[in-house]
Amino acid sequence: MNRHRDGGRQDAQDRKIGDRVSGTVLAPGKVVKGNPQETLMANSPPRVNASHPSGTLLLVCGGYPPRRTDLKQRWVLRSLCHGWQRIWGGLGQKLGQKLGQKPGRSPWAYGLVGLGLSLSLGLGLNLGPQAAPVLAQGTGGAPPQHYSDLTFPPLPAITLPDYDRITLDNGLVIYLVEDHELPLVQGSALVRVGDRWEPADKVGLGGLTGQLLRGGGTQHHSFGEINQFLEDRAASIETSIGTTAGRASFSALREDLDSVLDLFVEILREPAFAADRLALAKNRTAGSIARRNDDPGGIAQREFGKLLYGSDSPYGATLEYDDLAAITRDDVVAFYETYVHPDGILLGIVGDFDGVSLRQKLETLLGDWPAAGLDLPPLPAVDTTPGGGLFTVDQPQLTQSYVQLGQLGGQLDSPDYPALSVLNEVLNGFGGRLYNEVRSRQGLAYSVYSYWSPNYDFPGTFVAGGQTRTEATLPFLRTVTQEIEAVRQAPIAPEELQYAKDVVLNSFVFGFQSPGQTLSRLMTYDYYGYPSDFVFQYQRGVEAVTLEDVQRSAQTYLQPDHWITLVVGNVAAIAADLAQWGSATAIDITIPDPPQ
Template sequence: MKKTTIMMTGLILFALIFSLAPLASGQKHYKELQYGKLNDVTIPQPKQVTLKNGIRLFLLEDHELPFIKMQARFVAGSAWEPADKAGLAGITGMVMRTGGSQTMAGDQVDEKLEKIAASVETGIGTLDGSAGLSTLKEHFDKVLAIYNDILRNPAFPSEKIELAKIEYKSAISRRNDDVGGIAQREYTQLIYGADSPYARDEEYATIDAITREDLIAFHKKYVQPKGMVLAVWGDFKTAEMLGKLRKTFESWRGAAGPLPKAPPVEYAFRNTVNLVPRSDVNQSNIYLGHIGGLMNTPDEAALVMMNEILSGGFASRLMNRLRATEGLAYHVSGAYGANALYPGIFYMMLQTQSGRTVEAIHSMVREMRLMATEPISEAELNIARESWLNAYVFNFDSKDEVVRRMASYAFTGLPLDYLQKLRAQIEQVTVADVQRAAQKYLRPDQVQILVVGNPAEFGEPLSKIGPVNEIDITIPVPGAEAVPEASAEAKDQGHAAIQQMLSAMGGADKLAAVQTIEYTAKLIQTTPMGEMSLDAKTTIAFPDKSCSVLVMPQGQIKMILNGDKALLVAPQGSMPAPEPIKQNMIENLFRDPLMLARQVDEVQAQWVGETLYQDKPVREVIVSKGALNYHLFIDKATSLPLAIKYTTISQQGPTEVEERYEDYRDVNGIKVAWRTLGFDKGSKASESAIVSVVMDGPVDPTMFEK
């Protein structure tokens, strides 16, 4: 019975295989497949109404779920803030919400909205501000009242402004942590200019310059109904919703005068080679290109197809040739950017190993040139077109997207059917159109090149491409003292005071002879949640290595400095130390008295004079070397260091730090302060009590490598 079953199964399979053979032999390769025209997309049409004060409404019913959402866009942005108060627009948009209104504090707003699972959010970008609302249908009237009050009558309490400033300063302090972020930021500044409102950075000084009065004035001038577009969608009846919106907003009157215009962009095509040196990376981030274009132009469809073919996705030339064939790239991308109100940026971007940096740049420029000099193939155009058209439908997969997009087009002055018209144009683009657009808009001989990488590891010098402009990305620190050149007399007095101090500590030669030192200590750190006690160990191998280990509740944190490289090792893994942490490690080593003994003839010691510090007579000396400096206060009675004072970068931005030294004890004939008190802007921030000190003991050199 079993044999028969097996035999019959075999016969059936045999017959099935042969019956399918003709089909298999007639199959086409996937590249030969032809696709029919895509079905038209049915797009819901919102009701459009303009209120008497100029607010343009878009209302779209959607009864699938009992939610109502609303988003306003208004003509306000960082493009119109004073350059010396960069950050004003963003902080205004943030504190409009966090600070609440004149009738309800921000924390009360949070509490009321959380109880009903609703949200109200505000923000201000480069050329537009926004205010959004989301709520269950049953709570709409209550949430609309809160939304209107915040939009029109924000309180701007000082404490919320200060919190927003801290958040901005924290972002400034971290802006050089990510290499990719550096590359994108600096390339944008190359194209628009570092002082352009489309590219400029907020700095500590510009944030400090912002006042509450500035926020009030900015809100009054720019947050107004004139030019505002308001989209509403969800579970409502249009006539009823229109009545509520009229009642809420139609009485709002705005500022007199015309609306501001987007600042113009002035760009001169040129060839430049620019480098941001980073010795802590083993790959290069490369950007190259020039200015892009505007949306809704006669050539836009051809440029969209050009972009798809050159750098737009997995089927692009950059992906296939530079990444797959030549093996140059870990990551590659690009875009011919176009904006509605000002020109976008054309860029090609690639990450490659350091040794192939120059080779990669040549390949990128080659592909850009070929795009303009050699016609694309019909196959390339068809793949690019199908890719774009297949993604087109997802622009309309929800009523939410439809109404927000139409409102956005209305706000920026684009036709409401802009995307549909672009689709029709893309369906008609030819090979000749793409080549003509490439020849007209691409300038392969006038590209700006930016590399963020380690020039010591480049296989060929970057200068082979052209003269190299090295970009300094140091974050300016306000209040950081620029030490003037000391007079000969001030230098002599300063060095004499330091020599006397080193002698009191055990002798300059003895201190300078120490090769390694290990401190074990108990550290008490002041935090917003209270004091936190930590075990700490710091090992220094002079002149340029240190390893600090902190035992914290969440695990052990290790900070390693090895020459010009710094690592942060946490329970989650190892990573290059963020720039502020690396800089703090370098500065801490520079301020160590044993390091001072080693380089006493290399530093500038500037005598300030005799004064009082904490009611004690002291000699004050400014110690500096290059950009590093600190004030040293030497106890006149003992000639030992009593304190130092310096400016550094914390997570909240620049801060003035004081370290006060107490309880000196003898270790191998050298005086060591057993207790250190740390103060941040006059408030106690930390306390360190030494448990043990080991000088020139055994040190595992691998601790500085992992």
């Protein structure tokens, strides 16, 4: 989807079953394909013994916090670190005074002496049987392990936290997850609304409404008063409306939960949509329209979405000055009143609270909000007729081309989604076929990718592409297509299958690192009508994927003959090359002038 407007497309993150992290996730007993030295460095033990208190302090004070420490541990360690440095820094200054400070030398120089004493003492305390192997590495003793000999413990199993799901009489659904590790409380609400339901002549209305829920003040507090209230408490409240959902969230210290929650509910129930704030939001949005062609990557993403979904589809529409000028405060109020009702809201709260008392408070705050018998319009239709063709956007100042190829994709509830996820990893990332061939062997691009990206309730996309130097545009197109065609024509190797499955399965742990992440996933499944154990169904599906499944899915879903190809770059310099790819259609991205 490609709707470039304020409010953004936050729902894109929801469709990721396993939250990704940079780099490759290692399986137990596995190693990264690629640079052995990088693998060794990434997994070598630290040069000090982090299991010893002084060693841990040295890691923190030296800027290398232990990887496995959580937020609370880091907070405590940093506090100890500062105390440690102040004590020894003070001793250093005392030593300087005792020895006689030399003229022109800052007392801080003697603080460094104290810090040196601190480090020396820490290293001394750290010496012991556990430190011997580490010291041996740096003193000509036993060599470090070869990267192929490194092993890793199994990742922990994914578990769901205990939670309560409550439905109020007005239909509002509440999830409560108690987590007393830190004195913090966070909440988030999903609202059954989306800018895909805004009128065709009011493109941008949903995004503005989402901004002004929080940014337009309430019936009782101005925007400035809300800001001051939250700033005084180190709290936050944010709202937005994306393509498929509206969102509201808050964060507060435990001691401020009652007052922040009161304001959060007030924003949801009694927004003011102040006219001056609407005017400011429209001016800012106009500025984003004026700048939308500054980034060639943004141009490629926007125009490719329009080619896939159609410029008249809400999934491909582009906000223009005329659309923005047509939006009035009455439009914003009407859009809010149509869609924001308790029977269309899921509210989740996680943190340090008492579940019984919080439930009573929520029933008091939200229980008298009348339901509207929400009758949502049907989802906008998507034309899935195979397309095709070559399209160009001329940017003569560029020395490289931004290339995208692809087609419409599917939804997450497809039975072949696990196999397509494995296929993603066969093609992508360090050790993937595209990376190895396009970047490493041929040197055609620094960035190259291809992803089957499904959505929850409407067709997603398959997009392949990257950036390459201008003269390499045609070889880039050919090589990317050939590599994808190869997985359609022949089965992948068993080693590729196992590696890709390891990456997918091991990425799950990063999506369940906190109760808040897990709660967000449960609410998302509920919102889109998926079973609460969908992630486990998906996990079992990935484990069962075979070589035949990957090839069959590639043959069924990837259709290079019907791909749309978009090139953003210096078209004149590559016109002859592109003629070998096909007949090109130029896209005019001139921004229409604002109405006078």
